[in-house]
Amino acid sequence: MEFLLTLSGATLRISTPILLAALGETLIERAGILNLGIEGTMLLAAFSGFVTAQLTGSLWLGLAAAVLTGVLLSLLMGLLSITLGLNQHVSGLGITLLAGGLALFAFRLLYGGASTPPSLDHSFQRWSLFEDTPLEPLFGQYGLTYLALLLVPLLGGLLLNTSFGLRLRAVGENPEAADIAGVSVYRVRYQALALGGALMGLAGAYLSLAQLGAFSHGIVSGRGWVAIAIVIFGNWRPSRVLFGALLFGFLQALQLRLQAEGVALPYELLLALPYLVTILVLAVVGRSASYPAALLKPYRREGET
Amino acid sequence: MLNLRLERAPAPWWLRASIPLLAVVVTFALVSVLILAAGANPIEVFFEMLVKPLSKRTARLEVLVQATPLVLAGVAVAFAFVSGYYNIGAEGQLYAGALAAAFIGPQLAGVPAPVSIVLMIVLGFLAGALWALPPALLKVRLKVDEVVTTLLLNSVMLFLISALLNGPWRDPISGWPRSPTIAASAQFPQLIARSRVHLGLVLAILAVVGLWWIVRRTRFGLELRAAGLGRQAARFMGVPVERTVLSAALVSGGIAGLAGVSEVAGIHGYLIEGISPGYGYTGIIVATFGGLHALGVGLAGLFLALVDTGALSTSRALGVPAYLGDVVQATLLLVTLAALLLARYRLRWGGG
Numbered sequence: 001m002e003f004l005l006t007l008s009g010a011t012l013r014i015s016t017p018i019l020l021a022a023l024g025e026t027l028i029e030r031a032g033i034l035n036l037g038i039e040g041t042m043l044l045a046a047f048s049g050f051v052t053a054q055l056t057g058s059l060w061l062g063l064a065a066a067v068l069t070g071v072l073l074s075l076l077m078g079l080l081s082i083t084l085g086l087n088q089h090v091s092g093l094g095i096t097l098l099a100g101g102l103a104l105f106a107f108r109l110l111y112g113g114a115s116t117p118p119s120l121d122h123s124f125q126r127w128s129l130f131e132d133t134p135l136e137p138l139f140g141q142y143g144l145t146y147l148a149l150l151l152v153p154l155l156g157g158l159l160l161n162t163s164f165g166l167r168l169r170a171v172g173e174n175p176e177a178a179d180i181a182g183v184s185v186y187r188v189r190y191q192a193l194a195l196g197g198a199l200m201g202l203a204g205a206y207l208s209l210a211q212l213g214a215f216s217h218g219i220v221s222g223r224g225w226v227a228i229a230i231v232i233f234g235n236w237r238p239s240r241v242l243f244g245a246l247l248f249g250f251l252q253a254l255q256l257r258l259q260a261e262g263v264a265l266p267y268e269l270l271l272a273l274p275y276l277v278t279i280l281v282l283a284v285v286g287r288s289a290s291y292p293a294a295l296l297k298p299y300r301r302e303g304e305t
Numbered sequence: 306m307l308n309l310r311l312e313r314a315p316a317p318w319w320l321r322a323s324i325p326l327l328a329v330v331v332t333f334a335l336v337s338v339l340i341l342a343a344g345a346n347p348i349e350v351f352f353e354m355l356v357k358p359l360s361k362r363t364a365r366l367e368v369l370v371q372a373t374p375l376v377l378a379g380v381a382v383a384f385a386f387v388s389g390y391y392n393i394g395a396e397g398q399l400y401a402g403a404l405a406a407a408f409i410g411p412q413l414a415g416v417p418a419p420v421s422i423v424l425m426i427v428l429g430f431l432a433g434a435l436w437a438l439p440p441a442l443l444k445v446r447l448k449v450d451e452v453v454t455t456l457l458l459n460s461v462m463l464f465l466i467s468a469l470l471n472g473p474w475r476d477p478i479s480g481w482p483r484s485p486t487i488a489a490s491a492q493f494p495q496l497i498a499r500s501r502v503h504l505g506l507v508l509a510i511l512a513v514v515g516l517w518w519i520v521r522r523t524r525f526g527l528e529l530r531a532a533g534l535g536r537q538a539a540r541f542m543g544v545p546v547e548r549t550v551l552s553a554a555l556v557s558g559g560i561a562g563l564a565g566v567s568e569v570a571g572i573h574g575y576l577i578e579g580i581s582p583g584y585g586y587t588g589i590i591v592a593t594f595g596g597l598h599a600l601g602v603g604l605a606g607l608f609l610a611l612v613d614t615g616a617l618s619t620s621r622a623l624g625v626p627a628y629l630g631d632v633v634q635a636t637l638l639l640v641t642l643a644a645l646l647l648a649r650y651r652l653r654w655g656g657g
Contacts, residue, residue, distance in 0.1 A: 036456070080639065087642065090642060094590075097586060098635035100635075102339075104628040105632055225456060226460075228453060229457055272460070272464040279440075283443055296450070
């Protein structure tokens, strides 16, 4: 029983950054934009959050800096993909390369070739909801984990039940019709990007300010790509994205646990599973209707240059 | 009143030809801000980065060594992009080629060198193509977008390599995660004395020539370009779009695989995890900056190799982190993308 609770607790901790980033990507993709900048955005946000927290001594300012980084990089993505109407894949990848380069450049500049990664004196601590009870291993989580879980129904509701959600889905499904109905396609797409970018920023901040309390080159190591996979696996719905993120977190937690127990297992294959499952899901459903119909298509009014 | 209009029409040739130059100038202007923030003099840094390496023999040759995987990856990406197939998986396909080379290489002891080398190249190409096959099939059969599938397979390949290097291939004596060394006969010969320039450079040049010849001089190339311009229109013209895109994807993966073979057989002699610091992704920059044209891709590969080599020497000479090279390359990609828009417009004076 304790084993299960500990495993579940670890699952939640590992799932959190993936969940935050995947929720952000879900919003953006539902508005019709594939943001491959996610991986680099998380890295630069993790870095800017870390540096700000270290310089100011305030974790909250660090968190704010990470969110701001996410929003700014998303707006850059907007400039490229919405305003200029450039190819989304290449723009997004360019942002990942740029943000990654910037983070590592600044990291090297500020911390030199330090052999041990610099860490924070104080990082976010876990909140124990059920202190000194058997449930503690499961409910001793970071605040951002609770926030991420709370965001799942909130964003689900936002998408389905609010006029903003309706507009967001409209510009992702049929921007021409949305435009005729008086929705500003550009503005809604920018809003979705900014909101999604903020969540990616939180995902980065979670890594450097909470889970690790430190920064290193490999701090994101493909979590952004996992998030991309999970959005598809989750069928662009927050509740199923949560399921995907938890499944990923569970596999990872299990693998860590088995490794710690000395079980000989090619754990890399377990790590590759989420990617393979996503590709399999794509193969099974094909380009089904649940893809936001206008994904990857820059919007231009008829006759507009 | 000033009557200046923007019109959608192909820009004059001189403007299109000057786009790369414009992109470079804008990129370095933007990056200057970062260099100033790092407390260095941008002019000094650019001189150290872009001019100094060209003045020394060793550095010039090192640019060619660095350009080898970049040009191969760039040609691989360009081949796919021309047909409108967005292969983001060159990194994984490169590692697939490297994997094949590391697998077959040690078993070739005693086999004559020409045979060994041809085998390495052929198997590396096939491995890259094989890794490119599932996303390509999903694309043409089920219309599954290739961007995400090719991207995800990069991670899968890296896990596979990691599993092999930390499992069956782990060096039994040192415990290092590196594959057994390939046979001497399988190693790419050195081309220029007192340098690391190896046979891979010839492969890269052949790939550039091949890209030019196929895209510009063959019926298949015409079909590639037609498919890239518009699937529907190409279909009406009688182009077998599915077959064309599938072939483009496989050739693209194969060439990326060659980049992996070339790094294993020409540089390291074995496979390690960091054999490519993202050449597959840089290949996307090379292809875009090179305008998807063969000659352009070749020149772009050389230029990015110069940036890489120069960034390293700049970090030693001036203490500016070598990651500056990555920032320059990524900025160049984004600026080029934006600058390419200029090629679609013409500025017109007067009314009408």
